Amino acid sequence: MTQKKIGIILILIVLTPALFYTAYEINTLGENELIVNQIFEQQLDAILFSINQEAWNVSKNWADRINYFLTKDYENLDENLQQVIEKTGAINAIFLSDSLGQVQRYIIDPAMARDELPLADDLNLLLNQNPNIIKLLFRRSKTGYLKLESLPIVFNAGKNKAIVLLFVAERPSGEKFIAGMLINTSNFVSRVLIPKITQINTERLRVGIFETATDKQVNTETEFPEGAVHDKRKIWLFPEYYIAIRLEGQSIEELAQWRFYRSLVLIFFIDLIILIGVWIIYRNIRAEMRLTQMKADFVSNVSHELRTPLSLIRMFAETLELNRVQTENKKKEYYQIIGQESERLTHLINNILDFSKIEAGKKQYHKEIFDLNEVIKDVLRLYAFHLQNKGFHLQNEINPAEKLKINADKDAITEAIINLIDNAVKYSNEDKRLRIKSGLFQDAVYFEVEDHGIGIGIDDQKKIFDKFYRVSTGLVHDVKGTGLGLSLIKYIMEMHNGRVSVESHLGKGSTFRLIFPKER
Ligand code: ADP
DSSP states (O other): OOHHHHHHHHIIIIIHHHHHHHHHHHHHHHHHHHHHHHHHHHHHHHHHHHHHHHHHHHHHHHHHHHHHHHHHOOTTHHHHHHHHHHHHSSEEEEEEEOTTSOEEEEEEOTTSOGGGSOOHHHHHHHHHHOHHHHHHHHHHHHTTOOOOEEEEEEETTTTEEEEEEEEEEEOTTSOEEEEEEEEOHHHHIIIIIHHHHHHHOOSSEEEEEEETTTOOBSOGGGOOOTTOEEEEEEOSSOTTEEEEEEEOSSOHHHHHHHHHHHHHHHHHHHHHHHHHHHHHHHHHHHHHHHHHHHHHHHHHHHHHHHHHHHHHHHHHHHHHHTTOOOSHHHHHHHHHHHHHHHHHHHHHHHHHHHHHHHHHTOOOOOOEEEEHHHHHHHHHHHHHHHHHHTTOEEEEEOOTTSOOEEEEOHHHHHHHHHHHHHHHHHTOOSOOEEEEEEEEETTEEEEEEEEOSSOOOHHHHHHTTSTTOOOOSGGGGGSOOOSOHHHHHHHHHHHTTOEEEEEEETTTEEEEEEEEEOOO
16 A cells, blocks of 8 residues: 555544544534523523512512401501511501502501601502502402502602502402502612622622612612623512623623633644644654565565675686686686675675674674774775776775774774775766775764765655665666665764765765764
8 A cells, every 4th residue: 555545544534533523613612602601691681580589579578468467467457567667677658448449548657757658649549540450450369369560659749759569468358458568669679689689799790780760870889880781680570770780800702702712722732633643653654664665675685686696606616617717817707706796795794694783782893993094995905806897997085194093893894884885886877986085074084985876865865874775766776785784884883973974966976974083
């Protein structure tokens, strides 16, 4: 399977679900926030509802008490109602009127001035002006359900205003009254509603009571700033007031928005991690596949590399054995070929053995101090003829007088130099010029081989030092090799605190350089 295919399959397997999930999440995020917002709004509604309910419950409780005294203690009704007025602290007066709407009893808060209260006639007028409400109250009372109706009343020649809560009261005899509680609304707010609101108020949520006509806040201890009202409702029983909710700090929309963005960032972050994960997996697979491919090539290359010199050696040895060679010169030439090919074999086997020792962690170097120029000279002595034979022109820029002392393993360094010269020969075409140079540069000793061969592309220059790696394009394809030489050189140089570098241009040639720390 090609790497591209694997990449695509990986993306399909891992990334597609992730992308679908992301799209889905982004889609539902907004919905989720909307739901959260809705739930929150409903809760705010419930709070407002509960305050309204509280006002109603308390009022109903008072009406129940009045009803109780009508039924159980009619004789002392006036005193009992007086007590109700005192205890509640929010009722200014209680009256009972007959079914025709005529006030029969009128019990007032003795602390009140007379002109602060409506006259019995004012009440009669109010009842007569609202026959529908009276009818409704009576009808409801038949169901056994206590209904409260609130009516505003204006009196004292229009100077005073109040609220009357009306309900139907009944004697055990079946006699029915329209009962009314004249409510002191500001007392009602301060005694009944504000304690309830104080319970509800939290750091984040404040409830306020406002006058409908003026928008003035009544519970001033938690004052609302201008324009911060989030939701408001009229108070059922006292429409001249409304309750409103304010949120401290971030609004729920801001909060939802913030959560939305945070989730979005989180999702993208997770996607990014998945993406990086996929990329790493893909890279690993790709590297593994390459290595597998390179190992397979290595086996076939090594077999070829071993067979070629062996068959040459056998052929020339047999020819010599059968005494078929006529001239001494030819004989010498054959012996030389056998020698060279054995040399090549030894070199190849050395590389493979070195490599397997390094892989097994068993490679050891025996370092000694020597002159690098000496080793180069030894190698050249062996190789000069070989190079000449192959038509190479060697430009030797080594200064034998110069002492290049290094502390190294002689065999390993010899292998490294041979490998470099070998490569220069292998990867040259018609231009068979080689230049060999050594010397001192700052605190380093260097050795370099320059060829005018096929060169190496920039991308490949980084990879050629990897084990088994061989440039697989163009001419190189025809040249056999194991892909081990440069990786061995790199390892050897690292083990000697040195390094190997390359400068190369495709089609123009390469210069490989070994750099050692100088020994003093
Ligand atoms: P091998 O020569 O056995 O293939 P090496 O490790 O010595 O293995 O080299 C790795 C690869 O680097 C070679 O296959 C070749 O593509 C490239 N290479 C090495 N030396 C040269 C050079 N002097 N000129 C061009 N290419 C080179």
